[in-house]
């Protein structure tokens with residue numbers, strides 16, 4: 001029987017799935033997910049991503065079984081898998097969502113395009129975010145985003161599968177060349193699966209969306225900056241959007257519906273949801289940068305900053321950061337929380353990168369590869385744009401440096417956060433909670449806790465090291481050729497959203513808990 005092949009990637013749902021719908025309109029379909037060995041060798045992947053995908057595929061399999069089909073998991077490089085399937089039972093067309101991924105997936109998609117061409121196969125690719133492929137002019141982008149989010153959700157017609165699964169339950173058929181999600185084997189080299197990470201699948205995603213829209217959005221404004229309140233106050237939807245368990249359009253539309261239904265007295269929740277929607281806009285705005293310029297994953301967005309940090313990489317600084325032993329309690333506690341949960345709020349992510357980029361003077365690429373493995377919600381477009389923005393290499397953003405001592409004073413005044421994640425800080429009295437290295441020898445003797453032993457000595461003097469780094473960055477920025485290069489970055493990447501531009505570089509980001517004034 002002839003059929004259309006639907007290739008699931010980072011779109012692990014059956015609702016509002018343009019590729020699935022368009023393929024279904026043409027006749028019987030077959031659904032596959034490809035476990036690509038080379039993808040799992042990239043520096044930005046971790047076991048947590050694999051396990052999250054497995055959980056999401058199990059859920060997707062359940063959704064497809066209700067419709068009479070299943071998801072087949074094939075192992076191999078995508079063009080090899082397509083060739084094998086094609087040789088066994090040729091298909092008419094290939095259907096998938098567009099992906100703005102890393103360097104590997106970009107090249108892989110080019111190979112798939114060539115494979116389809118050489119086999120005379122139509123490849124239907126559909127946008128799943130408000131990201132525009134082949135965008136000619138950034139001025140038009142905002143209207144495109146709006147159109148995408150306002151379009152009706154894709155309705156699935158009656159589905160016919162190319163074959164009925166052998167059983168109602170997922171079982172791996174030994175004669176078939178595919179396995180079920182439960183039988184997926186993680187590559188042995190993969191490491192890092194935080195015990196407290198979020199679990200995958202659409203059912204969990206919908207529960208998370210619902211609890212945010214109905215309750216937790218109450219704390220969004222004012223609650224998202226502190227790492228103590230953020231785990232509940234933030235939506236926690238990023239990973240479900242990144243792996244497509246939810247479509248971003250359905251999140252935007254559900255939020256707008258909730259806003260319409262809200263009684264006037266729910267003003268707190270209302271302002272929370274309005275702030276949240278603006279984040280969903282930023283989601284696509286940042287991904288558009290990588291879509292328009294894939295090189296920002298490995299090259300400075302503004303090439304005038306080339307050579308600034310690359311040749312001075314201090315491995316000891318990097319290891320101290322990764323081990324959570326920089327000596328700055330707020331930084332070390334964030335590293336531990338991230339390691340245990342796979343998640344951090346925006347402000348603390350920005351602080352980690354800022355500490356890496358300024359006082360530790362580390363180039364963003366290795367730091368970004370490490371953080372990509374730590375963030376369960378790793379989304380290349382947001383990640384690499386943010387890495388560069390917080391490191392000062394975009395050339396268009398105000399230098400924003402987060403002092404970890406001040407961040408602790410502002411967002412963890414009583415030290416609950418650092419004591420939660422750093423056991424050795426539990427005995428430190430409030431007086432020294434922000435700067436424990438100032439404890440006198442007598443105090444250390446009294447507590448039986450020593451700086452340089454249980455508590456690391458800060459690896460550099462933060463004030464001096466930060467000043468030196470800022471001076472170096474600014475002297476580069478002031479070069480006439482660097483100033484001249486700024487315009488083309490603005491033309492290509494800057495947001496045209498009103499209010500996005502900061503009025504002047506001296507405007508401090510006070511609490512900015514709403515973070516509505518994100519820089520472009």
Ligand SMILES: Cc1cc2nc3c(=O)[nH]c(=O)nc-3n(C[C@H](O)[C@H](O)[C@H](O)COP(=O)(O)OP(=O)(O)OC[C@H]3O[C@@H](n4cnc5c(N)ncnc54)[C@H](O)[C@@H]3O)c2cc1C
Nearest residue numbers: 234235236237238279282283346349350377378379383386
């Ligand atoms: C260095 C760095 C790396 C980051 N890497 C990622 C990443 O790989 N994946 C990712 O989804 N987010 C990333 N972010 C953005 C942000 O920190 C996370 O989206 C957010 O913390 C996720 O939690 P949430 O879903 O509860 O966010 P909420 O505050 O509830 O936000 C709602 C949604 O808006 C989007 N969003 C929020 N903040 C931003 C932002 N600043 N830029 C773009 N989109 C945003 C996300 O899709 C998020 O799910 C990064 C930020 C920094 C500073």
